[in-house]
Amino acid sequence: MKKHTQDIYFTGYVTVLIKGDRPELFLNQLVQEKILVWDIFKKDSQTCEAKIRKQDISRLRMQRRGTGYKIQFRSKHGFPFLFSALLHKKPLILGMAFSILLIFFLSNTVWKIEIKGVSPELEHQIETKLDAYGVRLGAFKLTLGAPVDIQQRLLQDIPELLWIGVQENGTTYSLEGVPKTIVEEGEQPGPRHLVAKKKGVIVDMFVSEGVPQVNVHDYVEPGDILVSGMIGNEPPPVSEEEDKTKPEDTRKPVAATGSIIARTWYNVSAAVPLEETYTVLSGKQESKYAIQFGDSFRLPIWGFGDSEFKDSQKQTSVRHLRFLRWELPIGITKTSEYERTTKQVKRTKDEAAAQAEKVAKQDLQLQVGAEADIISQKILHETVENGKVKLILYFQVNEDIATSQPISQGD
Amino acid sequence: MKKWQQRIGNWFTEHLDMPADVVLELPRITTIGHFHAYIENHRGLVLFSDNELRLRLNKGFLRITGESFVLKVMLPEEILLEGKMKEFKFIDS
Numbered sequence A: 001m002k003k004h005t006q007d008i009y010f011t012g013y014v015t016v017l018i019k020g021d022r023p024e025l026f027l028n029q030l031v032q033e034k035i036l037v038w039d040i041f042k043k044d045s046q047t048c049e050a051k052i053r054k055q056d057i058s059r060l061r062m063q064r065r066g067t068g069y070k071i072q073f074r075s076k077h078g079f080p081f082l083f084s085a086l087l088h089k090k091p092l093i094l095g096m097a098f099s100i101l102l103i104f105f106l107s108n109t110v111w112k113i114e115i116k117g118v119s120p121e122l123e124h125q126i127e128t129k130l131d132a133y134g135v136r137l138g139a140f141k142l143t144l145g146a147p148v149d150i151q152q153r154l155l156q157d158i159p160e161l162l163w164i165g166v167q168e169n170g171t172t173y174s175l176e177g178v179p180k181t182i183v184e185e186g187e188q189p190g191p192r193h194l195v196a197k198k199k200g201v202i203v204d205m206f207v208s209e210g211v212p213q214v215n216v217h218d219y220v221e222p223g224d225i226l227v228s229g230m231i232g233n234e235p236p237p238v239s240e241e242e243d244k245t246k247p248e249d250t251r252k253p254v255a256a257t258g259s260i261i262a263r264t265w266y267n268v269s270a271a272v273p274l275e276e277t278y279t280v281l282s283g284k285q286e287s288k289y290a291i292q293f294g295d296s297f298r299l300p301i302w303g304f305g306d307s308e309f310k311d312s313q314k315q316t317s318v319r320h321l322r323f324l325r326w327e328l329p330i331g332i333t334k335t336s337e338y339e340r341t342t343k344q345v346k347r348t349k350d351e352a353a354a355q356a357e358k359v360a361k362q363d364l365q366l367q368v369g370a371e372a373d374i375i376s377q378k379i380l381h382e383t384v385e386n387g388k389v390k391l392i393l394y395f396q397v398n399e400d401i402a403t404s405q406p407i408s409q410g411d
Numbered sequence B: 001m002k003k004w005q006q007r008i009g010n011w012f013t014e015h016l017d018m019p020a021d022v023v024l025e026l027p028r029i030t031t032i033g034h035f036h037a038y039i040e041n042h043r044g045l046v047l048f049s050d051n052e053l054r055l056r057l058n059k060g061f062l063r064i065t066g067e068s069f070v071l072k073v074m075l076p077e078e079i080l081l082e083g084k085m086k087e088f089k090f091i092d093s
Helices: A023-032 A056-063 A079-087 A089-109 A120-133 A147-159 A349-368 B002-016 B022-026
Strands: A013-019 A036-044 A047-053 A068-075 A113-118 A163-168 A171-177 A192-196 A202-207 A223-226 A257-273 A276-292 A296-302 A312-323 A328-347 A373-385 A388-400 A400-406 B027-030 B034-040 B043-046 B052-056 B061-075 B078-091
Touching: A013 A023, A013 A036, A013 A056, A023 A036, A023 A047, A023 A056, A023 B022, A023 B043, A036 B027, A047 A056, A056 A068, A079 A089, A089 A312, A113 A120, A120 A147, A120 A163, A120 A171, A147 A171, A192 B034, A202 A223, A202 A388, A223 A400, A257 A349, A257 A400, A349 A373, A349 A388, B002 B022, B027 B078, B043 B061, B052 B078
Parallel strands: A113 A171
Antiparallel strands: A013 A047, A013 A068, A036 A047, A036 B061, A163 A171, A192 A223, A192 A400, A202 A257, A257 A388, A276 A296, A276 A328, A312 A328, A373 A388, B027 B034, B034 B078, B043 B052, B052 B061, B061 B078
């Protein structure tokens, strides 16, 4: 029963006085017309007080027509009346709108910039750069780029920075930097041997500490000791009978250092197609801005119409507005469109082979490191199949094959 | 015709345990203490004042007397009466 009147506060209701002869009969008539009436009581023989819903008022008036009853509205209750009463207080509404706007602006303002992990000089440098980008106290955050962009630009502009993390926590920007430091000599390495990590023929050696165990032109296998970390003579082998006077081991372990350059060999295969299509970005770009509501609805505000690019790549970034600590479902999206062109390359067999050779060489250089020299190269095998030129190449490389192996002490 | 219907109705209530108010279209009156009365299946309000409520029923009238009556809810066939009730009286017409 109560369910009819439970949500009544939100739709609004009024108290009415019904005057006339036997007013309850008029109420009875209303009820027959499915108008909800409640809290009825009789004030005197000519008057009834009752409550009806706001949406039934017009029907009440229609029912009254032609009858001799008189209706008086006494009081209004419920949210709709409260709301309209509120609307009439203009200064209040104005003040509320203004304060919401103010909070909104303050929520989207940079209040604090924290820089951690860097020296004061570098910190100052970062601060000046940030200021140049517009990231300063009191700046409006929507006009600033995304944290990732700030990070990219900082890394580009300050060469002393190895890495910087830019985090946006509400109204605070937290930056954590890692400066590039000249790597100081690490800890003194422990006693060790130098052993070969690849097979090869030694062409040159330079030993600053330790006893060389190999010579130039020697062939070594991986794991062979190149420079021993044990200085001193090995004790002569003693027979078991004279065991009592064991000669003392005079050897001393050191950290063997040096570089052993050896000639090594590699077989590398590379394939290059005779015909190739690939896409490149031409560099032309268009940006569009839109206000985004919710997840999908976008209202363009800058940059209309379709772009004239035939083929393009799109990139969209969204910056949400904030209110206090919440992210609003309203944001500004920037859509960048980059023109893309398709290029087709046709190569002759020789060109493809030359290309394959180049690719193979680059691959190998990456594999062996920049310090290694590629001495010579030779094409072992060349085939054309499935529209590709496939090469198997043989390379000779001079590289440092020494790697350290700690000497375990105690035995 | 009416008599015949009533006989069937009586038979239903007696042999099938069907509620009498549903089958015979009689009013159902629920009271809580002396301050709430809930009347269903009435046929319209005839008189209402501070100390009296008169309802039309299928046959006759129902007259409730008491003090400080308020109709908390009023629907076409249901009424919730609040107040201090003293007497329930069925009046044949």
